[in-house]
Amino acid sequence: MLTKRDRNLYDRQIMIPEIGEKGQERLNQAKVLIAGVGGLGSPTAFYLAAAGIGTIRLVDYDVVDISNLNRQILHWDGDIGREKVDSALEKLSRLNPSINIEPVREKIREDNLSRIVEGCNLIVDAMDNFNVRYLLNRSAVDHQIPLFHGAVRGFEGRAMTILPGQTACLMCMYRGPVPEEKSPVIGVTPAVIGAIQATEVIKFLTGVGQLLTNRILLFDGIDMTFKEFRINRNPHCMHCGNIKGKE
Amino acid sequence: MGIKVHVHQSHVQYTNGERIIEVEGHTVGACLKNIAVKYPEFGKQIFEKQGKLNHLFEIYVNGESAYPKELEKEIKDGDDVYITRLLSGG
Numbered sequence: 221m222l223t224k225r226d227r228n229l230y231d232r233q234i235m236i237p238e239i240g241e242k243g244q245e246r247l248n249q250a251k252v253l254i255a256g257v258g259g260l261g262s263p264t265a266f267y268l269a270a271a272g273i274g275t276i277r278l279v280d281y282d283v284v285d286i287s288n289l290n291r292q293i294l295h296w297d298g299d300i301g302r303e304k305v306d307s308a309l310e311k312l313s314r315l316n317p318s319i320n321i322e323p324v325r326e327k328i329r330e331d332n333l334s335r336i337v338e339g340c341n342l343i344v345d346a347m348d349n350f351n352v353r354y355l356l357n358r359s360a361v362d363h364q365i366p367l368f369h370g371a372v373r374g375f376e377g378r379a380m381t382i383l384p385g386q387t388a389c390l391m392c393m394y395r396g397p398v399p400e401e402k403s404p405v406i407g408v409t410p411a412v413i414g415a416i417q418a419t420e421v422i423k424f425l426t427g428v429g430q431l432l433t434n435r436i437l438l439f440d441g442i443d444m445t446f447k448e449f450r451i452n453r454n455p456h457c458m459h460c461g462n463i464k465g466k467e
Numbered sequence: 468m469g470i471k472v473h474v475h476q477s478h479v480q481y482t483n484g485e486r487i488i489e490v491e492g493h494t495v496g497a498c499l500k501n502i503a504v505k506y507p508e509f510g511k512q513i514f515e516k517q518g519k520l521n522h523l524f525e526i527y528v529n530g531e532s533a534y535p536k537e538l539e540k541e542i543k544d545g546d547d548v549y550i551t552r553l554l555s556g557g
């Protein structure tokens with residue numbers, strides 16, 4: 221049930237026919253996991269908190285570095301040296317005190333991920349490397365919950381939504397290990413992609429619109445174009461090849 | 468009229484600035500080999516050892532992923548091929 225305060229706070233989005241009070245209630249009841257509170261995780265968490273997602277669990281083991289500040293907008297100059305999840309918790313609770321923020325200061329590994337994911341309705345991939353992305357993908361498949369993929373480099377980014385067992389997953393396109401690198405990036409790129417991921421999360425939770433499934437959206441800020449390509453589910457996929465999604 | 472191959476922003480350094488290259492070939496692999504002949508430095512990026520496609524590259528044909536056997540994918544005149552690369556930053 222929405223309180224009087226909720227009705228005021230979320231007034232402008234409740235006015236959207238696709239959301240309405242029912243949609244807002246769904247957002248308030250949702251519990252989402254945001255894996256990584258960096259360039260992608262910052263805008264995603266900001267907008268999901270503002271939209272009134274009931275519980276946001278944030279996972280990151282890192283501390284704020286001065287070189288993060290050009291893009292990781294949850295972290296400010298005074299936060300340098302502070303744990304990212306604490307810095308994020310403070311900003312998000314000040315933005316919206318009526319939601320729960322659950323900070324988890326851990327490095328995501330194969331043996332702790334199941335516990336970290338437990339109880340969440342979905343996972344936002346806001347990571348900066350494919351090793352952990354594949355762990356998130358596996359976990360999303362195991363828990364049968366959606367994964368909202370995003371990645372950036374320079375002025376370029378991409379996003380895709382994965383409904384395990386129903387639509388193509390990250391492993392469906394696997395072509396070998398991806399080396400970790402220190403990517404060049406300007407803050408506006410993860411802002412664009414993070415906002416797309418947050419949009420997809422809101423649509424999934426409220427059950428509206430066409431999700432970015434079986435298609436990858438490529439953003440190019442230099443040319444200022446969005447391109448979309450069809451991605452097919454791989455029947456031999458190492459993660460989702462043997463499973464059927466729940467209807 | 469041949470195959471239109473769209474070159475990624477980061478690869479135009481190997482193609483004298485060309486964003487679209489027209490080539491001939493009945494498969495993606497044949498087209499890419501022709502590109503490698505014309506632009507050897509780009510060829511070194513496209514192919515790994517034993518002529519395998521660089522595993523960080525992605526190929527899309529007419530708006531659809533050519534995965535998994537990209538190089539064997541058959542194509543015809545007028546088709547659009549995009550060469551792009553995986554992004555991993557966050």
Ligand SMILES: [Zn+2]
Nearest residue numbers: 389392457460
């Ligand atoms: Zn899969």
